[in-house]
Amino acid sequence: MTREASAQRYHDRTRQTPESFRTSDFQLDLENKPHPYKIYEKLRSVSLSSTIRPPQIPTLRAITGNGQPSSMLSSPDRETITQLCYFATGITKTIQRGGHSIPFRAAACTGALYHVELYVICGPLPGLDAGVYHFDPRTLSLDLLRTGDFRGVCGPTAPFVMVPTTVWWRNAWKYRARTYRHAFWDSGTILANLLAVAHALELPAHVETGFVDEQIAELLGIDIDDEAPIALVPIGAPKDAQAVTKPPALEPIDPETRSDLPVEYELIREAYTASMLPDTAAVRTWRTNSTSLSNGDAVSPGTRHQIDLTPVGDERAVKTPLHWTIRRRGSCREYVRDSLSFSKISTILDRSIRDVPLDVGDSGPLRFSDPYLIINDVQTVQNGAYQYHPETGSLERLRAGTFRSEAAHLALDQQLAADAALCLFFLADLDAVTGCLGDRGYRVAQLEAAITAGRLYLGTYAHRDLGGTGLTFYDDEITAFFSPRAKGQTPMFLWTLGRPA
Ligand SMILES: Cc1cc2nc3c(=O)[nH]c(=O)nc-3n(C[C@H](O)[C@H](O)[C@H](O)COP(=O)(O)O)c2cc1C
Known part of the structure; x- marks a missing residue:
């Protein structure tokens, strides 16, 4: 095993699958x-x-x-x-x-x-x-x-x-x-x-x-x-x-x-x-080495139907003070199905998915992973599977359809993902990341996605009527769901957003 192989090996050996859940006899030792x-x-x-x-x-x-x-x-x-x-x-x-x-x-x-x-x-x-x-x-x-x-x-x-x-x-x-x-x-x-x-x-x-x-x-x-x-x-x-x-x-x-x-x-x-x-x-x-990995390695926009986000400017955006948002934040335990405003969602995505100030890689939003979405209920947007392209501020529709039960399944069969208005998945090409940065690249790919998700928590909870939560997931099923676009990529983080019950 080469040093570079460790992160991949770790990731592969800790994948969650429906099979690994069915056959696990692990119990918490209270x-x-x-x-x-x-x-x-x-x-x-x-x-x-x-x-x-x-x-x-x-x-x-x-x-x-x-x-x-x-x-x-x-x-x-x-x-x-x-x-x-x-x-x-x-x-x-x-x-x-x-x-x-x-x-x-x-x-x-x-x-x-x-x-x-x-x-x-x-x-x-x-x-x-x-x-x-x-x-x-x-x-x-x-x-x-x-x-x-x-x-x-x-x-x-x-x-x-x-x-x-x-x-x-x-x-x-x-x-x-x-x-x-x-x-x-x-x-x-x-x-x-x-x-x-x-x-x-x-x-x-x-x-x-x-x-x-x-x-x-x-x-x-x-x-x-x-x-x-x-x-x-x-x-x-x-x-x-x-x-x-x-x-x-x-x-x-x-x-x-x-x-x-x-x-x-x-x-x-x-x-x-x-x-x-x-x-x-x-x-x-x-x-020095890590500057050679840039968001140019991201999966580029394809030719499918594109929808531009419609974020509002600072003057029209909610002004909830940071301390209030942090005190209010708490992971949503249950969503009610409801249609969310596209402009609010656009504003949250626009403000949260931006350059994370890291010491590696070129500047730009998400250097190490690509955001994919399942949209289940957002006004004026057809339900479906999407890729978000932060550099152009647009959503590219990969597949139309309502994928609530699929979303729940990807999220370890949790109802929260089915009821969320949208689920946002961050997927990275670990071969590219570790090929360029070695095993430590794995840490950064995870961290960049997680910091972005942390911002999504804050951006979401700045809106009094919205809630969100991170969720864990079945790794390979997510890749399969977003393939062929996500072929060769693997999930780093799953974030969901909706109307709290
Ligand atoms: C990365 C991440 C994954 C999570 N996965 C799940 C999950 O699979 N199911 C769930 O119900 N909550 C999940 N949560 C929410 C946590 O349970 C929650 O953050 C924790 O209980 C603390 O509560 P709070 O966020 O309301 O402060 C996750 C949170 C994070 C940050």
């Missing part, structure tokens, strides 16, 4: 359910601001930021960190069910298992000393892991860097080896929130996918077999940062207390380690 939080008992805790300044700009404007706001005027402080942590992974609501309080978080997460942790690596900020911190959403505080300015270990210079990590077992408890995919899906929804909040605060922010994995893990005091970094998000004007060129020697940090017994999934470990970058030279090569 006695061994992982803890939902990482708790550092022995570290000093630093309270974040008690009042959270709500980001007020309209959601649809916040999600369109490409990482480079024109005015970069804001100077980050402790309140900025509070806002970013809270609106990315904070506890935004608690629901009472069966005598229990169930906390829900700012961004969607498969199975509500909340396996993504958030860290802050900062230089000195007003109200916050330079250090490496872990965000504790229960107490809205930071655990101080290290005192001092360690930003240079991350490579990019910025006033601070936020790092989502995934605690594998917390998600693998339910999803087993599929968790490697979920690591990017569930980091992606958080990153969409982080980018939107940074944009609302007029702070430049982008997502670095090239970093020395083990170095970042060492800095955070984590072991990549248990918990691994997914991306770096440098935030703030680069000139403010202090460059540290050589990582200092670091002491290990006490791990959290655990009482559950993690089950290890070799496929996850193999997929992650095969895609690590060993040193800064490899990071440089990663960035």
Whole structure:
């Protein structure tokens, strides 16, 4: 097996099929359910601001930021960190069910298992000393892991860097080896929130996918077999940062207390380690090579019937403030069948499916995957299977017809997909992606689709009468459904949108 084959091998071996579901005897071990939080008992805790300044700009404007706001005027402080942590992974609501309080978080997460942790690596900020911190959403505080300015270990210079990590077992408890995919899906929804909040605060922010994995893990005091970094998000004007060129020697940090017994999934470990970058030279090569993959590799528009989207401009679009949308968001549990306005759908697609500020590939919407749709009920648009071409803002009809039962089947036979007004599938050509970027390309293809889906969550929930949810799926059935156009492509993410019941 070549190094390049690992991502493909992982993907192939974690495909879900009707057969794999029928024959699976897997049962959740409720006695061994992982803890939902990482708790550092022995570290000093630093309270974040008690009042959270709500980001007020309209959601649809916040999600369109490409990482480079024109005015970069804001100077980050402790309140900025509070806002970013809270609106990315904070506890935004608690629901009472069966005598229990169930906390829900700012961004969607498969199975509500909340396996993504958030860290802050900062230089000195007003109200916050330079250090490496872990965000504790229960107490809205930071655990101080290290005192001092360690930003240079991350490579990019910025006033601070936020790092989502995934605690594998917390998600693998339910999803087993599929968790490697979920690591990017569930980091992606958080990153969409982080980018939107940074944009609302007029702070430049982008997502670095090239970093020395083990170095970042060492800095955070984590072991990549248990918990691994997914991306770096440098935030703030680069000139403010202090460059540290050589990582200092670091002491290990006490791990959290655990009482559950993690089950290890070799496929996850193999997929992650095969895609690590060993040193800064490899990071440089990663960035250089990866510019050769552009959205020119996307499946080009065909000659079938095209419909131009009709998005409304900012002046006519809904002005729901970002903080309101994030607090309101919650994955839709049931849709009522209803016809949705084409102009609203157009506006959501137009604002959400845009350039994701990544360190790889050329700029442009969706460099690594193509969006396909099943439209079941959108005014003035014939029901059918479509491909969306973000570069021209048009929908191309691949097949006319009402495909509600097919949609449900593709989504693991879930009714939500049948009742949704539309289902949006992101499909990537993994041969092309890994051929160009190697195994790490797989991470980025998943992450770009997931960040886009995170924006779709926000864009949808900015509209009071709409709801949406990510769904999991049968992989090969989706490719087959959209073939011949999608031949050679495989699904990264499935998003659905409709009228909540
Ligand atoms: C990538 C992704 C896949 C999901 N898949 C499903 C699914 O297959 N079925 C489902 O009912 N909910 C699904 N969800 C919704 C989660 O269950 C939901 O996000 C979680 O329970 C947290 O609730 P909230 O989104 O309302 O905050 C998915 C969410 C994400 C982000």
